[in-house]
Amino acid sequence: MVYTDGACSGNPGPGGWAWAVSNSHHGTGSENPTTNQRMEIMAAFKAVQEFSPSYSSIEIVSDSTYVVKCFNENWHVGWEKRGWKNAAKKPVANQDLWKPFIKAVLDHGNVKFTWVKGHSGHPMNDLVDELAVAAIHA
Amino acid sequence: MVYTDGACSGNPGPGGWAWAVSNSHHGTGSENPTTNQRMEIMAAFKAVQEFSPSYSSIEIVSDSTYVVKCFNENWHVGWEKRGWKNAAKKPVANQDLWKPFIKAVLDHGNVKFTWVKGHSGHPMNDLVDELAVAAIHA
RNA sequence: CGACACCAAGUCCU
DNA sequence: AGGACTTGGTGTCG
Numbered sequence: 001m002v003y004t005d006g007a008c009s010g011n012p013g014p015g016g017w018a019w020a021v022s023n024s025h026h027g028t029g030s031e032n033p034t035t036n037q038r039m040e041i042m043a044a045f046k047a048v049q050e051f052s053p054s055y056s057s058i059e060i061v062s063d064s065t066y067v068v069k070c071f072n073e074n075w076h077v078g079w080e081k082r083g084w085k086n087a088a089k090k091p092v093a094n095q096d097l098w099k100p101f102i103k104a105v106l107d108h109g110n111v112k113f114t115w116v117k118g119h120s121g122h123p124m125n126d127l128v129d130e131l132a133v134a135a136i137h138a
Numbered sequence: 139m140v141y142t143d144g145a146c147s148g149n150p151g152p153g154g155w156a157w158a159v160s161n162s163h164h165g166t167g168s169e170n171p172t173t174n175q176r177m178e179i180m181a182a183f184k185a186v187q188e189f190s191p192s193y194s195s196i197e198i199v200s201d202s203t204y205v206v207k208c209f210n211e212n213w214h215v216g217w218e219k220r221g222w223k224n225a226a227k228k229p230v231a232n233q234d235l236w237k238p239f240i241k242a243v244l245d246h247g248n249v250k251f252t253w254v255k256g257h258s259g260h261p262m263n264d265l266v267d268e269l270a271v272a273a274i275h276a
Numbered sequence: 277c278g279a280c281a282c283c284a285a286g287u288c289c290u
Numbered sequence: 291a292g293g294a295c296t297t298g299g300t301g302t303c304g
Binding site for chain 2: 293294295296297298299
């Protein structure tokens with residue numbers, strides 16, 4: 001079970017991402033300029049990379065429906081089917097991140113996505129939020 | 139030139155408002171329970187009522203961007219346009235105060251709004267702050 | 277239209 | 291150190 005979060009000061013602006021499995025085991029990174037959505041994807045992508053293929057099952061916990069619904073509501077299937085166009089027939093955003101991320105998830109074969117409400121007192125979600133914000137200035 | 143301020147012990151909680159044009163000429167009131175924002179609106183609303191229409195030009199000086207930006211950044215125009223929904227498509231708060239207040243301001247035709255930073259040593263802003271706090275217990 | 281996130285600003289308070 | 295009251299905006303999807 002890996003918690004992930006992204007932050008972005010200004011949106012667009014300088015951003016950071018973080019994943020964490022415990023108080024002491026976590027990873028972070030940054031990008032500038034970027035968007036909130038890119039940082040949310042990056043956090044989950046890096047988490048999957050970190051624990052794949054060593055772990056036979058991975059659970060990503062994120063407060064981003066953008067990330068979670070891509071898999072749990074199979075947005076990515078529709079994107080493939082429509083040639084990477086969204087429902088509004090516009091090109092899907094952040095394809096440079098989505099494509100390798102989705103490949104990594106499907107290749108692993110056992111990655112589960114869970115949504116948690118942000119800033120609602122959940123200790124691990126709060127932790128990755130702080131780590132992601134701190135990573136902006138790294 | 140009228141200085142206005144609102145106070146609220148607890149937010150929400152018992153609140154007070156005040157306007158003042160000088161050390162000796164001022165008005166106050168209270169409401170319980172209420173919020174800081176309602177008291178900020180009330181202070182400015184009562185000030186406009188007090189000097190309208192006797193004075194052909196009125197300047198309201200407040201430390202509340204909530205009050206000042208409603209007029210200086212034309213929030214109220216957007217609210218009308220969207221049927222009293224805010225940018226997040228939620229109902230605008232405190233409509234019972236905003237509607238008559240905005241009407242009074244527009245009817246007068248020459249009310250100017252100026253923002254001052256709170257608690258920054260401005261004598262008249264400090265005065266209305268003290269008056270508003272004192273009004274809570276009235 | 278709906279949802280989640282990311283931000284920006286000020287005040288009020290504990 | 292914390293939360294509540296409120297507004298404006300962007301990033302993205304179905």
